[in-house]
Amino acid sequence: MKLIKRLALLSALLVVLLAVVFFVASAGQESKIMGAETRKEAPGDFISLTHGETHYIQSGPQNGPKLLFIHGGGITGSKVWEVNFEYFVNQGYNVLTYDLYGRGYSDRLTSEYTPELLQEQLEGLTTSLDFKDSLTIVSMSMGSLVALDYAIAHPGQVQKMVMLDPAITGEYRSNPLLQLPVVSNLLMTFYWYPRALENQRKEFVNQSLFDTYSIDLKYFMEFEGYKHVNYSTWMHTLNQNKLPLISQLPKDQLLLVYGANDPYFPAANVEKFKALYPSLKVKEVADAGHMPHMEKPLEVNNLILDFLQTNPE
Numbered sequence: 001m002k003l004i005k006r007l008a009l010l011s012a013l014l015v016v017l018l019a020v021v022f023f024v025a026s027a028g029q030e031s032k033i034m035g036a037e038t039r040k041e042a043p044g045d046f047i048s049l050t051h052g053e054t055h056y057i058q059s060g061p062q063n064g065p066k067l068l069f070i071h072g073g074g075i076t077g078s079k080v081w082e083v084n085f086e087y088f089v090n091q092g093y094n095v096l097t098y099d100l101y102g103r104g105y106s107d108r109l110t111s112e113y114t115p116e117l118l119q120e121q122l123e124g125l126t127t128s129l130d131f132k133d134s135l136t137i138v139s140m141s142m143g144s145l146v147a148l149d150y151a152i153a154h155p156g157q158v159q160k161m162v163m164l165d166p167a168i169t170g171e172y173r174s175n176p177l178l179q180l181p182v183v184s185n186l187l188m189t190f191y192w193y194p195r196a197l198e199n200q201r202k203e204f205v206n207q208s209l210f211d212t213y214s215i216d217l218k219y220f221m222e223f224e225g226y227k228h229v230n231y232s233t234w235m236h237t238l239n240q241n242k243l244p245l246i247s248q249l250p251k252d253q254l255l256l257v258y259g260a261n262d263p264y265f266p267a268a269n270v271e272k273f274k275a276l277y278p279s280l281k282v283k284e285v286a287d288a289g290h291m292p293h294m295e296k297p298l299e300v301n302n303l304i305l306d307f308l309q310t311n312p313e
Helices: 001-027 077-090 115-128 143-153 179-204 207-221 228-235 243-248 267-274 299-310
Strands: 044-048 052-059 065-070 096-100 135-140 160-164 254-259 279-286
Touching: 044 115, 052 077, 052 115, 065 077, 065 143, 077 135, 096 143, 115 143, 135 143, 135 228, 143 243, 160 299, 179 207, 179 228, 243 267, 254 267, 254 299, 267 279, 279 299
Parallel strands: 065 096, 065 135, 135 160, 160 254, 254 279
Antiparallel strands: 044 052, 052 096
16 A cells, blocks of 8 residues: 555656646747737738737739738748748739738637638638739648638639649648647647757758748747647648649639649649649749748749739630
8 A cells, every 4th residue: 555655646746747847848938929019020010800910911003913922831921921022012913911820920819720710811801901803812831721712712803823832632640649638738848849940941952041031930939829829720720631622713723833842742742733623834843842932932933923924725
């Protein structure tokens, strides 16, 4: 009996110790709050939508053709479009980009990050800004899932779409241990978060560019909600297969651009896209990873512009 009591006491002490270490580690990981003070430094504007504040930037002639950029799941939000944004403004486009909930300067939510949530955000934004008719959408990674849902929900509104390394096949599968509530919290805090920044290095061929980009990554990682937005996105969005929806798009409406060295978009996926959408235009960008528009902005911008200026056959 004494041995059992000692083991029980030791177990209790270990649990308490683990809890203390966990809370200390957590407190040091997301020490900032995304609020009014932080947003003073943000470019662009903010709008209150159904689920929270949304940061957006709009520029270019009001009567110019509408062009919407939707970023992927990365925490830096619309900053990934900075070079591309300015290029198309200078080409005479009325350009809009925004931060998905949980990213950039938009609100971090405690609710689940689902395709429906992201769709409601985009619906609210385009309606509020009267940015709906004759719209072209350029999206990357998970943003292509949002763009595709929107195009299917609004047939006739979206004239053309460009997808950069789209994450719409639902192939992401999380570690089964993340299905366990307590274990998932421990893994996210002790294993995933300390490695999160460096793990993104593989998305780039140009390592110097990643070193520069990682400054923004580190900045936005420090805001409360970073672990939740990633975990919830894995569980509710990146595992959704939206690929069959492309068959509902009008002919000659879609351009696929992908980095030849993207670890998340294998070249074999191109045939899956073509099987559902035979008129697909495809461009591979050499020496580029998951974000070719950052690594090869001039090449990608020209590819997009050529596609936008080409009339359907």
